[in-house]
Amino acid sequence: MTESADADQVLQVTSAPALRAPVSMVVLLERDITYDHGAGQARIGVNVVLGDGNTQRAELVLNPAQMYATSARLDRAIRAREAARSVGGR
16 A cells, blocks of 8 residues: 655555554654665554554655655754744743
């Protein structure tokens, strides 16, 4: 199963059970991200939280271009959070 993140990027779900409830959110697992040099992929463990409260464990698979793009986006989000905290005092 693949889901399109942008028109030029595809995120692969490596374990895709038949879902009966809509996906509520996807939560990163608190473990290291693995990188497979031979496959050229990073794998990030996630829990897929369904609308009915059940969860399914899966992996988010990123190619090198997606890893760099995600890193840049996370850096921007972290800087925005730090800027907001310095203004708002949180």
